Amino acid sequence: xxxxxxxxxxxxxxxxxxxxxxxxxxxxxxxxxxxxxxxxxxxxxxxxxxxxxxxxxxxxxxxxxxxxxxxxxxxxxxxxxxxxxxxxxxxxxxxxxxxxxxxxxxxxxxxxxxxxxxxxxxxxxxxxxxxxxxxxxxxxxxxxxxxxxxxxxxxxxxxxxxxxxxxxxxxxxxxxxxxxxxxx
Numbered sequence: 001x002x003x004x005x006x007x008x009x010x011x012x013x014x015x016x017x018x019x020x021x022x023x024x025x026x027x028x029x030x031x032x033x034x035x036x037x038x039x040x041x042x043x044x045x046x047x048x049x050x051x052x053x054x055x056x057x058x059x060x061x062x063x064x065x066x067x068x069x070x071x072x073x074x075x076x077x078x079x080x081x082x083x084x085x086x087x088x089x090x091x092x093x094x095x096x097x098x099x100x101x102x103x104x105x106x107x108x109x110x111x112x113x114x115x116x117x118x119x120x121x122x123x124x125x126x127x128x129x130x131x132x133x134x135x136x137x138x139x140x141x142x143x144x145x146x147x148x149x150x151x152x153x154x155x156x157x158x159x160x161x162x163x164x165x166x167x168x169x170x171x172x173x174x175x176x177x178x179x180x181x182x183x184x
Contacts, residue, residue, distance in 0.1 A: 011055060013048065014063035015039045016072055018079045019175070020168045023145065025075065026051055026059055027067040031089030034142045037164035054094055075145070081175070084112035086146045094142040101125050102137040107147045113176045117155040131155075139163055145172065 011033065013026040024039035024047055025032065033055070036047040052058050062068065070088060077083035090107075092100055105124050110116045116124075118131040118138075127133065138149040144164060150172040154160045162169035173179040 009055060009057055010067075011051060011057055011059040012062035012065040012067050013051075013059045014061065014065075014068055014072065015044065016075055018075065020079075020164070020171050023075065024048075025068055025071050027065070027071060028055070028091045028093070029067065030091035030093070032071045032143060032146060033091040033094060035144050035146055037144065037168060051094075071146075078145070079175070084176075088146060090143060090146070095140055098125075098127070098130075098133060099137040099140045102134055103141055103143070103147050103149075106149065106152065110148060110151045112148075113178060115151050115153045115173070115178055118152055118160065119155055121152060135161065148172075151176075151178075 009028055011026055011028050013024060015022045015024050021037065022039040024034070024036035024044050026034040026048075034047065034051055036043065039047070048059050074083055074086050074088060078086070092104075095103060102121060102125055106116070106121060109124060110121075118134045119128070122128055122130040122134045134152070138152055139161070141147055141149045141163070144150070150162060150164075150169045152160060159166060159169060170179055
């Protein structure tokens with residue numbers, strides 16, 4: 001318990017090696033709270049500092065934690081081609097409002113192997129014309145891969161932007177059969 005009598009939230013993290021590079025996974029008692037691409041030492045440290053600031057407690061490295069075990073299994077199965085959907089409890093505390101609404105719709109309504117346009121996703125959440133705001137929501141996604149922002153593309157067929165880099169987005173879409181496998 002902390003000084004005001006509330007139980008302090010525990011945040012655990014680990015890094016998982018994947019086909020797109022190391023991913024940092026962080027979880028609370030409520031579920032997976034953060035996924036971070038390219039989790040080299042410097043990226044990992046910045047991500048953990050951001051999580052600590054936002055949630056008010058220091059994340060603890062704990063690769064064997066039961067809070068992370070299922071997330072690790074599902075992420076590894078996804079990259080092995082043995083899993084298409086994630087069935088994990090998610091802690092949405094790092095995102096709110098419109099962004100949370102858009103990300104929940106993305107997680108629930110855009111299945112593996114499909115894509116959706118920014119404008120289409122805006123319409124789905126009752127905000128036609130908010131395609132640019134959907135792009136901002138994608139950029140704020142604390143749970144990429146699990147909440148599949150890589151499946152959001154431009155209406156003209158362009159791949160769109162991606163916080164993990166366009167090469168990472170191409171690899172994820174190729175894994176799901178949306179794009180041909182990159183040649184190199």
